[in-house]
Amino acid sequence: MTHDSNATLAARARAVMPGGVSHDLRFRAPHPIYFARAKGAEKWDVEGKRYIDFKLGAASQILGHAHPEVAEAVSRQMFEMPYTGDCHPLEIEWAEWLCRLFPSAERVRFTGSGTESTMLALRLGRAQSGRDKVLRIDGHFHGWHDLLLKGSKPGANTPPSLGIPQAIADLTVVAPPDVEAIAGILAEDPRIGTVFVEVSGANYGSVPLPDGFLPAIRALTEDMGHVLVFDEVITGLRWSPGGRQARDGVVPDLTTLAKIVTGGLPGGAVVGKAEIMELLSPANQRDGLAPPVSHKGTFNAAPMVAAGAVKAMEILSTGEVQAHADEMAARLRDGFNKVFARHGIGALAYGDSSTCHLYFGGTSIEGLDAATIRRTPPVLVKGLRDALLDRGVDFMSFTSCVTGLPHTPDLIDEAVAIFDDAIAALIRDGVLQ
Known part of the structure; x- marks a missing residue:
């Protein structure tokens, strides 16, 4: 296992890969996070920091990492x-x-x-x-x-x-x-x-x-x-x-x-x-x-x-895993919506099956189109992404995440508490009103 920091690895990567990444969406300023280990719904970066993972391998690991x-x-x-x-x-x-x-x-x-x-x-x-x-x-x-x-x-x-x-x-x-x-x-x-x-x-x-x-x-x-x-x-x-x-x-x-x-x-x-x-x-x-x-x-x-x-x-094939993942996603969406309500934010967590999406343009997705989602202010996109990663939660993107078999009610509730803290910080800093 490497003992390099995220910043050191990024410098090495930029010398040998365009932008230092092998996928457009893995790029992050000032540098990506480099992960060394993953198990279930958790993963750890090269510096030993733990993250609750709602990316799950770009939605591929519904059974969790290293099942x-x-x-x-x-x-x-x-x-x-x-x-x-x-x-x-x-x-x-x-x-x-x-x-x-x-x-x-x-x-x-x-x-x-x-x-x-x-x-x-x-x-x-x-x-x-x-x-x-x-x-x-x-x-x-x-x-x-x-x-x-x-x-x-x-x-x-x-x-x-x-x-x-x-x-x-x-x-x-x-x-x-x-x-x-x-x-x-x-x-x-x-x-x-x-x-x-x-x-x-x-x-x-x-x-x-x-x-x-x-x-x-x-x-x-x-x-x-x-x-x-x-x-x-x-x-x-x-x-x-x-x-x-x-x-x-x-x-x-x-x-x-x-x-x-x-x-x-x-x-x-x-x-x-x-x-x-x-x-x-x-x-x-x-x-x-x-x-x-x-x-x-x-x-x-x-x-x-x-x-x-x-x-x-x-x-x-039994459907039991999917039913559990759906239940955990519903718990996550409900928790996020309670956070929005508590802070008076006009936003919505929604989704089908075992997904959770965030919309910061109101409390209804009636008539929502893809272009509207894309118009979320860049400062909010980066602010929430960074705030969650800093606190140890990784989404699939700024607005979306997925759940799977290894997500437990305790992990969901921990993630909601972290989300609450991140939203409060964005409000305090004037990023979110």
């Missing part, structure tokens, strides 16, 4: 066969679990990440529909690749990155989460063949979808002949053992998965209708191509990942 059964399964597989690049029994068992749990899963193809899953799902949607353009919802997130990045920054009809060709961006159509508006767009543009939806609403539910949106978009795409893709990278195995689609009874054509579905390890999957998924089969041929849709990836269904994922499927 003993998952860790044991991965460790055992490391000694038996870590990776050979071959087929292996565990990938079949893992795929069978997904087919049992997710209503849309008639066939499964594993990928290297959630981003790769959305890339593959779009390729399949284009192949099935025979049309190049894709419609996605404003503010929803489907990974960092060129093909769906446009529209991820709410209210902007351009990609939030340099390096994306205009010809690629032109193939993506951004629409509001309004079924009537989407119907009009689809009717006017016959080149659109695929529709993507983050089923929680933008950014795992910080902007919830309108009531009835999912069944309505399912009916619309069926009527008009479009391939419907549900992005359940975060909701899969969090909203229920079969994701939001199982909880709400709405079945898409394809579903993209990662995070919890991989046991919190690197990887992802696309599941969906056999008719579409069989386009990936090397045993099939179309237009002289076998397989018609090409997909590769060195670490797809890597044995160590599959071992951890299968053990996670066993634990999560």
Whole structure:
């Protein structure tokens, strides 16, 4: 274990990595915090400071850090066969679990990440529909690749990155989460063949979808002949053992998965209708191509990942973990709202399933859109983030966090007390009024 301080490690990192980080959202001024150990819902930085973790590995660790059964399964597989690049029994068992749990899963193809899953799902949607353009919802997130990045920054009809060709961006159509508006767009543009939806609403539910949106978009795409893709990278195995689609009874054509579905390890999957998924089969041929849709990836269904994922499927399939996580999130939201009321702050903690989001623009999210969330003053964004980290609480972002199996009522109540102290400090310093 390193004995360097956070500041010393940051200086070393800046000398070898752009900005000193390996992910945009890990950047923090004056420097990031470097973590050395994590267990359950707690983690410790290199200086020995403890944090209550509501990030949980970017929502991937619903079972908590270093869950003993998952860790044991991965460790055992490391000694038996870590990776050979071959087929292996565990990938079949893992795929069978997904087919049992997710209503849309008639066939499964594993990928290297959630981003790769959305890339593959779009390729399949284009192949099935025979049309190049894709419609996605404003503010929803489907990974960092060129093909769906446009529209991820709410209210902007351009990609939030340099390096994306205009010809690629032109193939993506951004629409509001309004079924009537989407119907009009689809009717006017016959080149659109695929529709993507983050089923929680933008950014795992910080902007919830309108009531009835999912069944309505399912009916619309069926009527008009479009391939419907549900992005359940975060909701899969969090909203229920079969994701939001199982909880709400709405079945898409394809579903993209990662995070919890991989046991919190690197990887992802696309599941969906056999008719579409069989386009990936090397045993099939179309237009002289076998397989018609090409997909590769060195670490797809890597044995160590599959071992951890299968053990996670066993634990999560009962729904008991999700029920506990939901209960802890409700306790957290209730505690935060009591803090706001006690301090006379016009803000709201809200969320579905095991999530908690914060809105500082009033006490109702009626009519809330993703662009409004983004307009939170930067001084408040940084102030609350820093105040919580200084006191030992880590959120997934300034406005959002998740809960999991290892969160206990005592940890939740401790976090609420810390939040109360942080809010009081922001009021005292004039950051929050």
